Amino acid sequence: MPAPTFLIIGATGTQGSSVVSALLQNAGASPIQILAVTRNPSSTKAKSLAASDPRVKLLNGDPSSPEALFQSAAMQVDGVFCVTVHGPPGAEEKQAQSLVDASLAHGVQHFVFTSADRGGDVLSETNPTPVAHIASKHRIEAYIQQKTAGTALRWTFLRPVTFMDNLTPDFPGKGFAAMWRQVGSKPIQLVAARDIGYFGAVALLRPEKYAGRKIGIAGDELNFEQACSVFRETMGVEMPTTFCAVGSVLKMAMKDIGAMFTWFETAGYGVNIAAARRENPNLQDFATWLKESSGFRDMRKN
Known part of the structure; x- marks a missing residue:
């Protein structure tokens, strides 16, 4: 065969x-x-x-x-x-x-x-x-x-759902963080x-x-402040972001992405994360992704 x-x-x-x-x-x-x-x-x-x-x-x-x-x-x-x-x-x-x-x-x-x-x-x-x-x-x-x-x-x-990998140390990653901040206290799901x-x-x-x-x-569900806390505890520094105004400009320039973040504010994803983790016990949460897969350095090791 x-x-x-x-x-x-x-x-x-x-x-x-x-x-x-x-x-x-x-x-x-x-x-x-x-x-x-x-x-x-x-x-x-x-x-x-x-x-x-x-x-x-x-x-x-x-x-x-x-x-x-x-x-x-x-x-x-x-x-x-x-x-x-x-x-x-x-x-x-x-x-x-x-x-x-x-x-x-x-x-x-x-x-x-x-x-x-x-x-x-x-x-x-x-x-x-x-x-x-x-x-x-x-x-x-x-x-x-x-x-x-x-x-x-x-x-x-x-x-x-939305990729954790969108959060990068460069300007596009900071723009992603700024748009995330504008969602407010409502959590979004990430993978x-x-x-x-x-x-x-x-x-x-x-x-x-x-x-x-x-x-x-999906591997995690966090609002912006929760994500900042996880980032700080995991990497030893503040999560990089930029001005909210930059997030607003990006949402206007990339209308489809802007519509997605607006959708997050009122509805958003609804994956059963526990069920996904039963299928794959190694599913990464945000902290694990930061340590194992992201482009960020753990400043606590310096």
Whole structure:
């Protein structure tokens, strides 16, 4: 029986690279084949990925042209991990829909789509939300279910929340913190990209367990002041941020992100974190992410 082959969209991006790493870790010595899709195989990230394990093969191509990807692969693809990239209205849907159609045409058995939580398991079924990039994922889920009904292609939907990885030591990270502050006392749910990678990998490796499931993923729930306290206790310094006015400017400039933070103020995510942690006991909370996965230095060690 040939080794299972997995096509990973966005393999050099935040989520895709996390899936590749988790696949290698969770597969152990199993003879899997990973086709890591990248637009630029000569980039530092792509070269590092290719050098990480002989089971990883770079596949040069554009996710918006999936037929060409399958032709380039020149082998049977068993599972696909799909992450869509923000773009003009309809762009994310076009990316995912064309990849689903190509997967059906090429006999793919399992399609893992990284979507977004929309208020918990129940609300996520009927609530697109007023946030454009989240609403598009609601429509993609519906398309996948409709197109694969009665076919051999199974699916898994991952529904993560806001990434802890958005908090970085540079200006974009400080801007994220400023927008978080404006949400006020209401907590928001957060997830480490590493943990999305874990769920993507185990879904691909064990489709018999994960097919047909919709999995909310979050590792912590904190308001801004609580996050500042955790940061201070964990890193020994104050959490970097910038003026609230900068947050307001960013929300106006990036209307979709602004709509998301406004949604946080009145509604927001509703992942059952305890249930997610039962699935993955190593799910990172904010403090663990700071210590193990973030780009911040623990100043207490100086």
